[in-house]
Amino acid sequence: MGYVLSRDSFTRVLKKIGQSRRIYAPVNKVGEGRFTDVDVVRYDFVTEAPEIELDKKSDYAFKEILTPLSQTLFFFTEDEVKEADMDEREVIIFLRSCDLHAVKRLDAIYLENKFVDPFYKRIRDKVRFALIGCGRSYEDCFCVSMGTNRADGGYLFSVDMIGGKYYFDVKDDELAAIFASEAESEQAVEARYVTENEVKVTIPGNVPVSVYKDPLWEEYTVRCINCGRCNFVCPTCTCFTMQDIFYTDNGRVGERRRVGASCMVDGYTNVAGGGQYRRTNGERMRFKVLHKIHDFRKRFGFDMCVGCGRCDMVCPEYISYANIINKVNDAVEGGAVNG
Amino acid sequence: MGNMSSNPYVPFPSKIREIIRHTEKEYTFRMSFTGDVKPGQFFEVSVPRYGEAPISVSGIGEDFVDLTIRKVGRVTNEVFEKGEGRTLLLRGPYGNGFDTSLYEDGEVIVIAGGTGVSPVRGVIDALAGTSAPKDKHVIVGFRSPSDMLFRDDLKRWDEALDLILTVDGAPEGYEGRIGLVTKYIPEVEIKDVANAKAVVVGPPPMMRFSVKDLLAKGFREENIWISQERKMCCGLGKCGHCRIGETYVCLDGPVFNYSESKNMLD
Ligand code: SF4
Ligand code: SF4
């Protein structure tokens, strides 16, 4: 069902659906960017339509609600381990098509891969999605190359803001009644999506061992400063490290957390006693990039990267991950030609 | 409060039944445990406040598992503060482990270095109990005589099968063999090398050179198994630290056939 609403009526809809749910959406944070006076778009809980940033692309992904940067797993007391409680309310996440596709990647790691992660599952079961249509392609996006430019279902409703009006395609019957009660008009609505990006990548098929050893990676040993920002903004990066925190000096009461980890940052592979793998940033870049466009696919059947371009937007060294993909593809094809 | 037992991240308490001191820095903790477990699998041992460390199973009994722990970090330092009768928090076992039945027939060579003996201790015991133990060859190497682990087992194995025990270096007057494990690979007499099997566990360079020598000797790639050591924070295929390419060492390993592991590039 398609509905057209004004900004105020959209807010009233949000208030109604927000009575029993939390709404998590991209928000433009004024002056909170990397440099003073620069805005950043990141996710937060909202209650009113104007808070939701529907025009810009978010700098950070939605994933923090599903895989928090720092999450308490359980509490230790003297002789007991207790699981942490959670907010039981349903959550509606506003996200774009690429990010909706990213959820499938998070699910593969956390709900499959032999073990179900109970901390992820309990929040995942409460999460529903609202699709933000894309009226244009943003800087660095290459969703079309990755086949993630269009969402086929999996959301309650879509939203597009055109000329100050909000257009919704509502798939859920219960919500349709709420939208209908506030709508200016009912008409056929289809979420917008892009069919072309400026950035294009060609994903290589099978990457042979020779490309793992190719000198192309060495450039990044020099250029990359292994800050890990590319991992933290990525909607499909999921790694974490365990961390114990204690509240008192005698160490009797505390908690175990997991905190986000980056495969680019020192210490990621360190084992007790001094062993370390992938010392150079070039090797780490190879590890990250091939996971996104090759290794994950070999395990799960589809590529990990969804082409959101956030890693390229955030890199302080202006390293273009999209270029790396194309270089890898050239190396694979060149290798095939040369035998 | 969730259902505790169904959450794989929540450790269970296990009592330290006995502590066997091998060296100043290496003790075996015999822990209460009942359930299926194989040599080469591992447990995550936790000490609240200090964190968790993956430790491979070095022995298996009806109602216990042995964890041989080297005191090298925050968590293991703390473990060494605990005495018999105290408890440690465990979760596991994780990983595939060794399928000992694969090695019981025919000729086998096991090469283990240092703490690498822990994961294969159960394999060597199984070999010692077979009907043709003289076809079972074991090369065990330690850094020095004072670094030797499992001294009682070494005596037993020496009687039961063909054991070559060596140390990298020793003080003057030491009577035993000296030299890296690879020095002794040529000494092992294999009758049918095309069908003989090998298990190699130890520090990465030791595994690399041993496998190279075995291949040169005529062993087939698919008859060689190794065990990989990696950082393992979860053991559950989630944290990502152990991944190599499409492989999760904690789920698909740590034991790999060499025909697979040779293509695993860090
Ligand atoms: S954001 Fe750029 S510099 Fe930082 S780790 Fe990623 S590629 Fe390297
Ligand atoms: S690798 Fe970069 S482009 Fe791909 S999903 Fe992650 S942040 Fe987006």
Ligand code: FES
């Ligand atoms: S140890 Fe965490 S994924 Fe393997």
